[in-house]
Structures are given as C-alpha cells and as structure tokens.
Amino acid sequence: MTTVGHWEPIVTQIWDTVITPCDCCGxxxxxxxxxxxxxxxxHRFCSTRCEELxxxxxxxQRRAETAT
Amino acid sequence: MAAQDRTAEGxxxxxxxxLLGIINNNFVNICRExxxxxxxxxxSPIFNEGLDFSCVLFxxxxxxxxxxxxxxxxxxxxxxxxxWTVEELGVDSFEPGDVVLHNDPYRxxxxxxxxxxxxxxxxxxELWGFVANVGHLAEIGGKAVGSFAADATEVFQEGLRIPPVxxxxxxxxxxxxxxxxxxxxxxxxxxWGDLNAQIGSxxxxxxxxxxxxxxxxxxxxxxxxxxxxxYSERWMxxxxxxxxxxxxxxxxxxxxxxxxxxxVKFHVTVTIDGDRMIVDWTGSSPxxxxxxxxxxxVTSGAVYNAVFHVTDSSIPxxxxxxxxxxxxxxxxxxxxxxYPGPSVGGNTETHPKLVDMVTGALAPVMRDRxxxxxxxxxxxxxxxxxxxxxxxYYANYHLEGCGWGAKDYDDGNDCTIVVNGNCRNTPxxxxxxxxxLETVEYSLIADSGGAGRHRGGLGTRRIMxxxxxxxxxxxxxFDRTKGEFRAWGLEGGLPGGYGAILVKxxxxxxxxxxxxxxxxxxxxxxxxxxxxxxxxxxxDAPGGGxxxxxxxxxxxAVARDVAEGIVSPEAARDVYGWDG
Ligand SMILES: [Zn+2]
Numbered sequence: 005m006t007t008v009g010h011w012e013p014i015v016t017q018i019w020d021t022v023i024t025p026c027d028c029c030g031x032x033x034x035x036x037x038x039x040x041x042x043x044x045x046x047h048r049f050c051s052t053r054c055e056e057l058x059x060x061x062x063x064x065q066r067r068a069e070t071a072t
Numbered sequence: 073m074a075a076q077d078r079t080a081e082g083x084x085x086x087x088x089x090x091l092l093g094i095i096n097n098n099f100v101n102i103c104r105e106x107x108x109x110x111x112x113x114x115x116s117p118i119f120n121e122g123l124d125f126s127c128v129l130f131x132x133x134x135x136x137x138x139x140x141x142x143x144x145x146x147x148x149x150x151x152x153x154x155x156w157t158v159e160e161l162g163v164d165s166f167e168p169g170d171v172v173l174h175n176d177p178y179r180x181x182x183x184x185x186x187x188x189x190x191x192x193x194x195x196x197x198e199l200w201g202f203v204a205n206v207g208h209l210a211e212i213g214g215k216a217v218g219s220f221a222a223d224a225t226e227v228f229q230e231g232l233r234i235p236p237v238x239x240x241x242x243x244x245x246x247x248x249x250x251x252x253x254x255x256x257x258x259x260x261x262x263x264w265g266d267l268n269a270q271i272g273s274x275x276x277x278x279x280x281x282x283x284x285x286x287x288x289x290x291x292x293x294x295x296x297x298x299x300x301x302x303y304s305e306r307w308m309x310x311x312x313x314x315x316x317x318x319x320x321x322x323x324x325x326x327x328x329x330x331x332x333x334x335x336v337k338f339h340v341t342v343t344i345d346g347d348r349m350i351v352d353w354t355g356s357s358p359x360x361x362x363x364x365x366x367x368x369x370v371t372s373g374a375v376y377n378a379v380f381h382v383t384d385s386s387i388p389x390x391x392x393x394x395x396x397x398x399x400x401x402x403x404x405x406x407x408x409x410x411y412p413g414p415s416v417g418g419n420t421e422t423h424p425k426l427v428d429m430v431t432g433a434l435a436p437v438m439r440d441r442x443x444x445x446x447x448x449x450x451x452x453x454x455x456x457x458x459x460x461x462x463x464x465y466y467a468n469y470h471l472e473g474c475g476w477g478a479k480d481y482d483d484g485n486d487c488t489i490v491v492n493g494n495c496r497n498t499p500x501x502x503x504x505x506x507x508x509l510e511t512v513e514y515s516l517i518a519d520s521g522g523a524g525r526h527r528g529g530l531g532t533r534r535i536m537x538x539x540x541x542x543x544x545x546x547x548x549x550f551d552r553t554k555g556e557f558r559a560w561g562l563e564g565g566l567p568g569g570y571g572a573i574l575v576k577x578x579x580x581x582x583x584x585x586x587x588x589x590x591x592x593x594x595x596x597x598x599x600x601x602x603x604x605x606x607x608x609x610x611x612d613a614p615g616g617g618x619x620x621x622x623x624x625x626x627x628x629a630v631a632r633d634v635a636e637g638i639v640s641p642e643a644a645r646d647v648y649g650w651d652g
Binding site for chain 1: 178180350
C-alpha cells in the first residue's frame with residue numbers, strides 16, 4: 005500500500021515541547037514522521053500503518069461525504 | 073466459532089500450544105506479582121487500598137507482551153508511554169539497572185498524576201525487553217491539594233510535569249532529580265515511598281523475567297511472545313469480522329468542563345470494515361478550557377476498553393490484540409488535548425463515557441454483549457491539610473463506585489468503580505484512622521438504578537464530618553449531577569440517578585450545593601474549598617442506566633427490590649407498574 009515516502013526526523017530544541025501530531029490518527033509523534041504524498045498533498049504520519057488507514061478509510065470517506 | 077475451536081486452530085502452527093500457554097501465564101503472573109509488591113510496600117491508600125496502578129511487560133521493540141487485571145486506562149496508556157519513551161530516549165540509551173520516570177500527558181500518558189516507571193531488562197548483555205509500572209501518585213503539586221484541579225485551564229496548574237528522565241541510573245538513585253520532584257509535591261515522604269514501591273516492583277519483575285529467560289532461553293521466549301501477539305491479533309480479527317460491516321454512530325455529553333458552565337459534546341463513528349475496526353472521534357467538541365479533555369492515551373484506552381468488553385475475554389491481552397483497532401482522535405478536540413491544555417479529569421470522567429459511547433454505537437448489532445451507560449464519574453474527592461492529632465501534612469485522592477448499566481441478561485453492578493479503573497473501595501476505617509474525617513453514613517441510594525426490564529446498578533451515598541480541631545481543604549470533580557446528563561438507558565430502559573456533592577456547614581440544618589454556599593462556577597467541579605470542624609460533606613455517586621421496559625421487569629424481582637430498599641414502593645408502583 006505504501007508508495008514513495010520517507011522518514012523525516014523531528015528536530016527540536018531542548019526547550020521545545022513536542023507537539024507534532026499524525027495527520028491521520030492524531031497522536032503526537034516522538035522522533036520522526038513518515039512523509040508521503042497522497043493525492044497531490046504532502047502528509048505526515050506516525051507510521052506507514054497510518055498512511056494505509058488514511059488511503060483506505062479517510063480518503064474514501066471524505067470522497068463519499070463530498071459526493072453526497 | 074467457539075473459543076476452544078479457535079484455540080486449537082490458531083495456536084498450533086509454531087511453538088507447542090501448551091508451552092505457549094505456559095509462557096503467557098508466566099507473563100501474566102509476573103505482572104500480578106509486581107502488583108502484590110506494590111500493595112505491600114506503597115505508602116499511600118491509593119495504592120495499597122485503591123489499587124490505582126498497573127504493571128506491564130514489553131519486548132525490546134516496545135510491544136506489550138503481558139499484563140494482568142489492573143486499570144484498563146493505565147494498561148492502554150502504557151502502550152503509548154513505553155513506545156514514546158523508547159523512541160524519544162533511543163533504545164541504545166538504556167543500561168542495566170536504569171529506571172526512567174515519565175508522567176507527561178502529551179507523550180502518551182493518561183493524565184499528569186499517573187507516573188510511569190520503566191526498567192530495561194538485559195539478558196546475556198543484550199536488551200531483551202522492558203518492565204513498567206504506571207501508578208497514580210496521590211499528590212504531585214499544582215494548584216489543588218491532591219493534584220486534581222477541577223478548574224485548571226492549563227497543565228501547569230495540574231502538577232509537576234516530567235518528560236521521560238532517568239530517575240535511577242545503573243541502580244543508583246539520581247538524588248538531584250528526586251529532590252527536585254519532592255520539593256514540588258505536598259507530601260514528599262509519600263512520593264518517596266510510593267515511587268520506590270513502583271521501582272521495587274520493577275526489580276521483582278526483572279528477577280522473575282530473567283528466571284524465565286534462563287529456563288527457556290531468551291530467543292525462545294521472544295519467539296513465544298511474537299506468536300502470542302499474532303495469535304491475539306488473529307483472534308481479535310475474527311471477533312471483529314463477526315460484527316456486521318457498517319458505520320455506527322453515537323453522541324453523548326458532559327454537563328460542564330469545570331470552568332465554563334456549558335455542556336460538552338462527544339461524538340463517535342465506529343466503522344466495521346471486514347476484520348478491522350476504525351473508531352473516529354471527529355465531530356466532538358473543540359478542546360475545552362477545563363480539565364475534562366482526554367489525552368490520546370485516554371481516548372485510545374477507552375476504545376480498547378470498550379472492544380475488550382464486547383469481544384471474547386479469553387483473548388491474551390498483548391499488542392497483537394490491539395492491531396486490528398484503529399483510532400482517529402483529531403488534535404485540539406476534547407478527545408485529543410494539545411499542549412498546554414488541562415486533562416486531569418479526562419481520565420476519570422471522560423474515559424468511561426467514551427467506553428459507553430463505543431458500546432452504545434455497537435448496541436444495534438451487539439445487543440447481547442453491551443450494557444446501558446454506567447454512572448461514569450469517578451466522583452473524585454481530593455482533600456488535605458494538617459492532621460490535628462499528628463501535626464503532619466496529609467493529602468489523599470479518593471474515588472467512589474457508581475452504578476453500572478443494565479444488560480439484556482442482568483441488572484447492572486452496584487457501587488463499582490468506573491470502567492477505566494479496577495480500583496478498590498477505600499474502607500471507612502482509612503478515613504477515620506489516617507485522616508480527620510468521620511463517616512456519618514455510607515449507603516446505597518434507593519431508586520438510583522435506572523429502571524428497566526433489567527435495572528441499572530445503584531450509586532452510593534457517603535457523608536463525612538470534619539473532625540475536632542481539623543480544617544480540610546477539599547476539591548472535587550464529579551459529573552452527571554444535573555439536567556439530561558444522567559446515565560442513559562437502552563431499549564426503553566430509564567436513566568440512572570444523579571450524582572451530587574453537597575455540603576452542610578456546621579450549624580446548618582440541610583445540605584446545599586457548592587455554588588450556593590461558596591459561589592463556585594460548577595456544582596460538580598471545584599478546587600480548594602476550606603471545610604472546618606463539624607462541616608459535613610455528602611458524596612452521591614450516580615446510578616447506571618436501565619435496559620428494556622420497566623413494565624416487563626420480573627414481578628418477583630420488583631418485590632425483592634422493594635423488600636431490600638433498592639426500589640421505593642412509590643417507584644415500584646409508578647415506574648414498574650407494581651401492585652404488590
Ligand atoms: Zn498515526
């Protein structure tokens with residue numbers, strides 16, 4: 005399911021509170037994000053598992069909502 | 073498929089099933105022994121009476137491989153806490169004898185009082201896995217005594233926040249860190265005793281795990297853990313696949329957030345798609361100012377909790393069982409608080425409502441497995457002060473059991489702690505021996521169980537009086553005390569009774585609400601009210617919802633309820649149509 009993507013480290017300063025959420029599930033990610041293009045838009049996921057969920061559930065659901 | 077068939081079919085493709093069962097039981101029993109260590113060595117009643125802690129085993133990749141019968145909310149949060157800690161610190165940073173401490177709600181935690189300690193386990197010089205203990209420390213500073221500020225608007229008011237840090241390095245206490253922590257807690261001696269009890273339980277677990285690895289070989293036990301996780305995943309997928317495909321929705325409300333007197337909306341869509349389940353909280357209210365926001369760990373924990381309630385209880389509880397369940401919790405909503413939003417009540421008031429919502433959504437297709445709503449308030453009552461007899465400062469976090477929802481096949485449980493905790497009732501004697509609070513009444517509340525063919529469980533009433541020479545600073549975080557926010561029924565069952573926290577000041581003749589007496593914004597959520605000698609406080613826990621039409625309730629059951637004072641003769645006549 006995963007297309008071309010890459011892992012991107014989250015670079016923080018010691019005073020930063022890490023607040024980078026996954027674009028799919030919403031959980032805050034610790035050290036690195038899975039960056040991938042979905043339908044021409046760049047998305048940042050906690051894992052390839054969330055990319056799959058995004059492609060197979062979120063995108064079809066949004067399309068269905070737009071269609072109705 | 074019967075559980076027995078599934079066991080025979082699913083478990084036999086690798087390691088001998090009996091041996092696999094033995095390894096799994098070892099994992100579970102190591103966790104149980106950690107728990108026994110905690111209850112016998114901790115200083116605070118919240119641990120040795122309330123059992124508000126959980127013990128868990130992980131492999132070196134951060135997968136949960138074993139747990140026992142502890143608090144579901146903490147068990148689920150530990151999935152995120154341990155993985156976060158390993159990722160953030162880096163797996164290579166762990167050395168034998170280290171213990172990492174962590175209570176950050178934005179890093180997987182359930183709420184800030186919950187302190188996790190995590191210890192790596194090395195075997196033959198190689199990191200094999202981790203043992204962890206998540207426990208609710210009763211006092212961690214912040215604006216409220218007991219660290220449960222019902223009117224907090226940011227995390228800084230809720231207590232001392234600690235990202236993953238080594239509190240023990242190679243079995244040497246990092247005393248500078250200990251001093252810093254204890255300087256910020258109101259009852260530092262208890263912090264010392266309770267955290268050391270948690271850390272001690274890790275040492276017990278490490279010893280037992282090493283015995284297991286010596287006996288069977290580290291490689292073999294790792295393989296067994298992998299197979300057990302795959303087995304749990306297959307079993308959970310089979311359970312989910314048995315639910316009809318479709319999307320099921322549910323909406324529920326909380327009466328207020330403690331800061332703004334407005335109801336808060338929660339919405340869920342549960343999608344069954346073959347052998348996977350997707351639970352999406354889109355549509356819930358934006359994050360609120362008060363502390364009833366749920367962390368991602370809480371919302372996920374509530375989903376897992378609900379799913380475990382409606383699937384086969386024999387599924388080994390490890391990371392494999394969680395794999396087919398996907399959770400979407402939009403950041404910045406009440407189901408996924410973002411920094412620096414408060415969240416202390418999200419773990420106690422929001423979690424149980426989210427559990428009920430998931431099962432409520434599935435009720436149309438799983439009616440024989442679900443229950444009506446429970447009281448869904450931990451009835452958090454926090455108090456502290458200087459004990460007039462000892463001169464020592466004390467603080468305690470107390471929670472009450474409420475009524476649980478009725479089911480298609482049975483009445484709801486009475487006086488049971490909310491579904492996110494397996495916590496125990498604190499005995500009357502504890503209040504009277506350790507704190508200056510005398511118990512005036514402790515009883516079940518008649519008619520608090522929602523009427524139905526099966527009746528909701530009853531809530532409890534506890535009245536306590538402040539003892540001679542004492543002043544008690546009290547805070548509370550309750551819910552379901554007004555309006556249409558009672559525990560809902562199913563299939564014609566009626567809602568459960570209201571919760572309440574009321575006060576009768578010394579010399580008064582009746583109990584009144586805290587807004588009436590002290591001008592608090594919320595009747596159910598407030599912070600740092602000073603109670604004086606002779607003042608009485610009444611804690612009413614809400615009842616559970618009923619299931620089915622009350623007129624269809626078995627007549628003998630109604631008669632028994634009336635005889636036992638569970639249902640009043642008036643309610644029996646008016647609601648149940650009883651003419652006995
Ligand atoms: Zn994700």
